[in-house]
Amino acid sequence: MPKIVDPEERRRAVAEAVFRVVCRDGLEHASLRNVAAEAGLAIGSVRHYFAGHTELMVFAMREMSARLITRLTVHAEHLLDPSEPLTSAERLETAVRMLAEMLPLDEERRTEAVVWLSFAATARTRPELRAHADELYDGLLALTTRILEGARRAGRLHPEADIALEARRLCALLDGLSLEAAFHPGRLDACTMLAVLRAHLTALTPSAG
Numbered sequence: 001m002p003k004i005v006d007p008e009e010r011r012r013a014v015a016e017a018v019f020r021v022v023c024r025d026g027l028e029h030a031s032l033r034n035v036a037a038e039a040g041l042a043i044g045s046v047r048h049y050f051a052g053h054t055e056l057m058v059f060a061m062r063e064m065s066a067r068l069i070t071r072l073t074v075h076a077e078h079l080l081d082p083s084e085p086l087t088s089a090e091r092l093e094t095a096v097r098m099l100a101e102m103l104p105l106d107e108e109r110r111t112e113a114v115v116w117l118s119f120a121a122t123a124r125t126r127p128e129l130r131a132h133a134d135e136l137y138d139g140l141l142a143l144t145t146r147i148l149e150g151a152r153r154a155g156r157l158h159p160e161a162d163i164a165l166e167a168r169r170l171c172a173l174l175d176g177l178s179l180e181a182a183f184h185p186g187r188l189d190a191c192t193m194l195a196v197l198r199a200h201l202t203a204l205t206p207s208a209g
Contacts, residue, residue, distance in 0.1 A: 011049050011059060014039050018060040023111045027118040032056065054128050061119050061129065064112060065136040071101045072143060080150050088156060088205070095147060096198050102140070102174050103197070104181045105190040113182040137171070144170050151204070158206055166204065173200055 017039035021030045032053055036043040050056040075098030078084065079091065086094060104110035116136075123133035145167040151157040177196060181188040 007049065010045075012063060014041070014046055014049060014056065015060040015063040018056065019064070019111060019115050022115045022118050027122050030057070057119075057129060058132055061132045061136075064116060064119075065132070065139070068101065068112065068136070069139060069143075072098055072140075075101070076143060076147060079147060091151070091154075091156060092198070092201060092205075095151075095201055096194065098147075099144075099170070099174060099197055099201075100194060103177055103190075103193050104185075105193065110182060110185070113178045117179065117182055140174075141167055141171055148204075156205055158204065161204065170200070173197070 014035060017035050018030050021034055021038050025034075032046055032050075033043050035056065036046040039046070046056070050059065075094060079086070079094045079098065101109070104113040119129065120133050123129040145163060148157060148161070148163050148166055148170075152159065152161065152163065173196070177188065177193050181193060
């Protein structure tokens with residue numbers, strides 16, 4: 001009896017192979033043939049699930065962004081849940097844990113950071129990928145904006161703070177930490193990244209002023 005293959009499970013497995021190839025060898029080496037070999041599949045099997053290289057790259061980008069957004073949302077729901085009041089210290093640490101999901105603090109998140117930066121760099125000159133890169137950034141910007149607005153409503157953010165500006169500043173901080181840690185891991189360790197993030201968030205609170 002032939003083995004029944006879950007199409008979505010197989011597509012995700014191929015996306016995982018894309019991540020490994022990109023992290024190890026660079027996006028320019030993530031051809032259908034190389035990805036198929038990495039996944040332990042015949043190239044015809046990969047073509048069965050993806051019409052071509054662009055479709056595979058778009059799926060891999062969406063898979064990575066969905067993975068990240070899912071993790072961020074779990075923390076965000078806890079942070080914004082009115083039925084579960086948090087102390088200032090608990091709120092700060094929850095926000096740190098949430099935003100730390102975007103930082104290369106361990107091997108899994110380092111792989112994600114390297115792969116995503118590779119996607120983002122390629123998307124600059126590939127219109128078919130650019131929209132998906134912009135979609136993730138816009139989603140993260142919207143999430144940080146929502147968190148900062150919630151903090152201001154709760155009196156835990158300077159009332160004169162420019163939410164739009166602070167959201168972009170926070171995203172830029174996370175981008176900068178990720179970029180340096182992904183490409184120069186020996187110069188920026190996990191403890192330092194967390195300390196920078198925590199100091200930034202602390203400075204936004206009224207008590208810091």
